[in-house]
Amino acid sequence: MVEPTGKMRLSLTVNREPADALVDGYKTLLEVLREDLRLTGTKHGCELGECGACAVLLDGEPVLSCLVLGVECEGRRVTTVEGLQDSAELHPLQDVFADLGASQCGYCTPGILITAKALLDRELNPTRDQIKEALSGNLCRCTGYLQIIEAVEEGAARLAARRLVAEAPQTKETLAAPKLAQHDARAKEAPL
């Protein structure tokens, strides 16, 4: 809806919460997220769809938010890096990226995490080639990519373990079993 100011009213769901904004019609989803909704976790490296830094999930599918107009997203679901966590604990991919050196400067990281999540959403146990293919549109200048690939593999394994736990009958043993998010626990308690 165009307002008298020339701006447009936009209502969408961002990270499972309703969001409303008055935005300029020319703004990309990237700009709406960063500038109007102040979600600066999503990055930009080119604004031309060349680097993958701005990847977000739009209705569950990875898109480059610099190539989508904000007003195209009316009523749609957007997931950014800020929405990867669904509790106080990090998403397993976030955990393994932090632990295994998959993030150095951290600038390409949000886009890669989002793209990797989209891969794991559709492919529980991806091969190395599938991971490379899925992430081939995301540039990283720091890592040389290898620690990222290993982190995605480990993330897939942890998600699989988490699913097993969730699907298994809830006994004392299974509740105590998983070593998930151990580093966050370490951060809290620092058991030296």
Place this chain on the structure above:
Amino acid sequence: MTTPRSNGVIGVARRRVDGRAKVTGQTRFADDLTLPRMLHCKLLRSSVPHARIVRIDTSKAAAHPGVHLVLTGETFPIAYGVLPVSHDEHALCRETVRFVGDPVAAVIARDEATAAAAVDLIEVEYESLRTYASPEDSLAHPEPRIHDYGDVGNVHKAVSLQFGDVDAAISGADHVFDDVFFFEGSTHLPIEQHATVATKDPDGKLVVWSSTQTPHYLHRALAKALQMPAAHIRVIATPNGGGFGGKSDPFNHEVVVARAALLLDRPVKICLTREEVFYCHRGRHPVLMRFRTGVTKDGQITGVDLQTLLDGGAYGSYGVASTFYTGALQTVTYNIPAYRFRGCRVFTNKPPCGPKRGHGTPQGRFGQEVQLDRIAERLQRDPAELRLQIIAPPNSLTANFLRLGTIGLTECVNRVVASSGWKDKFRKLPLGRGVGLACSSYLSGAGLPINWNDLPHSGVQLKLDRSGGVTAFCGATEIGQGSDDVLVGCVAEVLGIDPFDIRAVTGDTDLTPVDLGSYSSRVTLMMGNAAIEAAMRARDLLARAVSCKLEIPVERVTFQRRRVFDADVPERGVTFQEAVCMAEARFGTIGTTGSYTPPKSPAKFKGGGVGPSPTYSYTAAVVAVEVDPETGWLVVPKVWIAHDIGRSLNPTLVRGQVEGSVYMGLGEALMEEQAFRRLPPRLSSALVHKFPSLLEYKSPTFLEMPEVHTDLIESMDPAGPFGAKEVGQGPLLPIMPALANAVYDAVGVRIDEIPVTPEKILKALQLKAAGRPARVGPAGFPGNVPWPEPLMVTPPWEGGDGRASNEPVRKSTRKADAGVEATAGVRS
């Protein structure tokens, strides 16, 4: 420095201290900052490569709705630059533009779109000057000059140094090798585009947040360019989204928004577009080089005569240092008894070159290592064995008076030979498959400062809190390499506490003591040593307080697992927090400092300031290639690399640096080119970047990155913190020559220039098929370089004292040296 025994932090693979912020998107990069009433800046950049500015009319832009301020060069009378010898930049051009992209005017408006629209309304009339597109061009035409300073004509700097009787050494050799190589320029390509926010703080002082690797140099440049007391300027280096050397210069856009914020008393932000980042550049110099090397029949080098010609682009940047670096480290790797180095940097009308990862040394490394491959072949020697025989001796002085520390290169070579199966592969693989080997060395921090003084290069302050928490303050800048993690790790290790108990405050000129910046692979060694010193002093205070309480000798007080206790009776002790309180009760507020100043260099000759380092890292690599003999198509399936890290502080991060270096080296070896072209006359004849976009400037993706086998060699260097050396740059250096050598092993053609592309391989294969020399590379080295008389320095083993015998006596060593000593490249 004595350091306590391992506390389980150093040497252990850990999550980096800033890891959580990065994976949650909470790291605040410069462009993530928004302030109330913030305005936005856009620059008008020159559309012509070399011209006098006849007239600028900004009236329409100034009248455009939403525009708050329009600035031109009139507002910026003071020149600045990173090296004291080349303060040749103005924030906005005043009389002359020197490359397409040189900023001419700035618009500050309510938003970016308004600023961009107003920029288009500025009218500039130019009077064209001759455009210099290549170094040969600049050498041939001294007039008109691009700058009114420099050695002569359009030569920015020509240097000549001679160590021993190199001509006799080469003419007396059994074999003389004379080869010419070319290394194309490449750019850093950080994924984060440069951004800066400036504002006047509530007290009226200037605050600048910027994606800079060198807040201290930006601080100095702002003070000069704005003519303000540095004490009234606060520079905060935001975490850099990749640097690699590309954010090491003080930039015009930083000066512009700082001035604008002061004039408007409002926050002003600029974020460069990707195209602007390509034109900012300050990256790898294109270098043409000629190596004349004498070798005995058993493979010993008798002497090396090296000439390099650097295409500097339009400004000085770090270029004088870059020039020296093309010839500084050859002797650090191999035993070279006599050496002459001549280097020349010329100005051209292209974006300025500067420090990129490896700063000036990858080019010369490429030539030397490819030539060694030729030498081994002529002498029918295995290239690995040949190198093992000529590795420089540890703890020695080189011909050019560089003091070497530990050298783990023999171990590195042996490891890659073993891990790659070198002996079963070299010259034994079928046509189209090959392996190549190369070695390298790199600084662990430049031994001399850019701005000559006797001050420490790095300072750390610690504040110990009654809570048991510790805050570590240091000017070092987190650019992704993990400097915050090194700082915290060193302090945690000494104090026996968890890294999570420590808060790092870094890269803030108001709050943190100076660290010279994240360049020249200096941070781990220099900041690490300063951090250990500060932590040892804090430890000493706590130990004294606890020894009184426990009534034991202070030597028995031990720090581990957040406890401070009696080593002989471990159950007798207090918590770390109680120890801090005891110390505070006894000594008052607990704060300590540590500093690091590199040892004095024995090189006393002019130009000897570039190359010294507290110690050097070493690397060996084997690269495998598969080349299609029909098409020249080239892929790299695997790389084996061994790096002498001294000591691995956090192995996860060290591995990341090695693999990231291999990646960036492969990008340069295979595809990356910062190349330019002239537009046709009907389109102004401008000299423009061939492909200023991330898509067309080819860089390796997930799909091109090969498997990498990494070995870390721990030589425990006494100069390093816990024995550590650098890792951010050295591992890049052997990749390009190892790849070129592997192509020769695979299909028998020599590609003597970087990048090694399928087109070049195909051309060489066609030459080979025609019975002509199977080589693609530069034809020769120009004979019209105005070399100065070399400074003659007698090598140490001939009784030299590190001075030149023919150097005019300098009135003040300090003054003459200013700015020549310098720095190096960088990383992430």
